Amino acid sequence: MQAMFGFMVSKGLSVAATLNVADALADGPRYYADIAKSVGADQRSLHRVLRMLASVGIFTEPEPGKYGLNEVSELLRTDHPSSMRDMATMITSDSHWLPWGKLGETVRSGKSGPQHAFGTDLFSWFQDTPNRAEWEIFNAAMTSFSSGVSIQVAEAYDFSAARKIVDIGGGHGHFLRAILNTVPDAKGAVFDLPGVVEGTDTLGGRIEPVAGSFFDDTLPTGDTYLLKHILHDWADETSTTILRKIVDAMESNAKVLVVETIMPETTAPHPAKFMDVNMLAMTEGGCERSEAEYRELFATAGLRLTRIVPTKGPISIVEAIKA
Numbered sequence: 001m002q003a004m005f006g007f008m009v010s011k012g013l014s015v016a017a018t019l020n021v022a023d024a025l026a027d028g029p030r031y032y033a034d035i036a037k038s039v040g041a042d043q044r045s046l047h048r049v050l051r052m053l054a055s056v057g058i059f060t061e062p063e064p065g066k067y068g069l070n071e072v073s074e075l076l077r078t079d080h081p082s083s084m085r086d087m088a089t090m091i092t093s094d095s096h097w098l099p100w101g102k103l104g105e106t107v108r109s110g111k112s113g114p115q116h117a118f119g120t121d122l123f124s125w126f127q128d129t130p131n132r133a134e135w136e137i138f139n140a141a142m143t144s145f146s147s148g149v150s151i152q153v154a155e156a157y158d159f160s161a162a163r164k165i166v167d168i169g170g171g172h173g174h175f176l177r178a179i180l181n182t183v184p185d186a187k188g189a190v191f192d193l194p195g196v197v198e199g200t201d202t203l204g205g206r207i208e209p210v211a212g213s214f215f216d217d218t219l220p221t222g223d224t225y226l227l228k229h230i231l232h233d234w235a236d237e238t239s240t241t242i243l244r245k246i247v248d249a250m251e252s253n254a255k256v257l258v259v260e261t262i263m264p265e266t267t268a269p270h271p272a273k274f275m276d277v278n279m280l281a282m283t284e285g286g287c288e289r290s291e292a293e294y295r296e297l298f299a300t301a302g303l304r305l306t307r308i309v310p311t312k313g314p315i316s317i318v319e320a321i322k323a
């Protein structure tokens, strides 16, 4: 039953995040009627969703109809340093909910969910849809998802030798800023699609935002390349094109750092197995890869995998240099 009803938790969580319920509980538990008034919701409907979420440990319910925060829902606060609020909002917004609704068609046809739901791939839909809000939700979600991961990567990997760090598909530059904060002498460039990099905070001029496509345009030159949650969006052939573009632009002794979950070659539960089905549903051939698959992918692009650095979380750093 829990497995079957799991989507109700995801959607309810997303609704609570979108309504900023956690912010309304920042000063302590409140009755649902009071929360509903603050967040602009229907009292009884909100009560029923919060009751379900409290029953699975997402909020507390110290008295019937009174809800409070715990360490899980604290992460839904907008002012939490590792806030997951925007990610929780995005994961069942139209950009993901509609393609995921087509998973059956995807499994039968092998074609992505966005192709079935929107008639095109996700990033083209974001760029072309008149509903610009969906792209903004997605970009905010990527920043939100980055907050915890950035700290873990900065702690796990020694960036002290880096002088020019280029974040490929770096969104609004949140991850790059977290890394640059640990290497005060280094500069950076964030490369992403036009319409995304415009939102970059340049860290007082240390980050150069560069707009373009990693399929068509020349990439900035640097000694360290970050690819966080990029290669898992794309099939092997397309990923090889991106990596070759990096090989063409990189300094001869540069490092390429791919930040992804690594698919374990065991039957044990692992977040990579969930992320992988998300990639199946949402992307054109994207997937989570095992160490052996990264080794092969890099070799095809003219790179050599040197090591995999684990972090405290489920994400690892796959390091490569020119072959």
Ligand SMILES: C[S@@+](CC[C@H](N)C(=O)[O-])C[C@H]1O[C@@H](n2cnc3c(N)ncnc32)[C@H](O)[C@@H]1O
Pocket: 123, 142, 143, 146, 168, 169, 170, 171, 175, 191, 192, 193, 196, 212, 213, 214, 215, 227, 228, 229, 230, 233
């Ligand atoms: C899954 S997001 C990851 C964002 C960021 N690296 C992070 O981890 O938060 C994928 C990123 O790739 C960017 N992207 C997609 N197609 C691109 C292209 N052709 N050229 C450059 N960036 C692209 C998207 O705009 C988005 O920011």
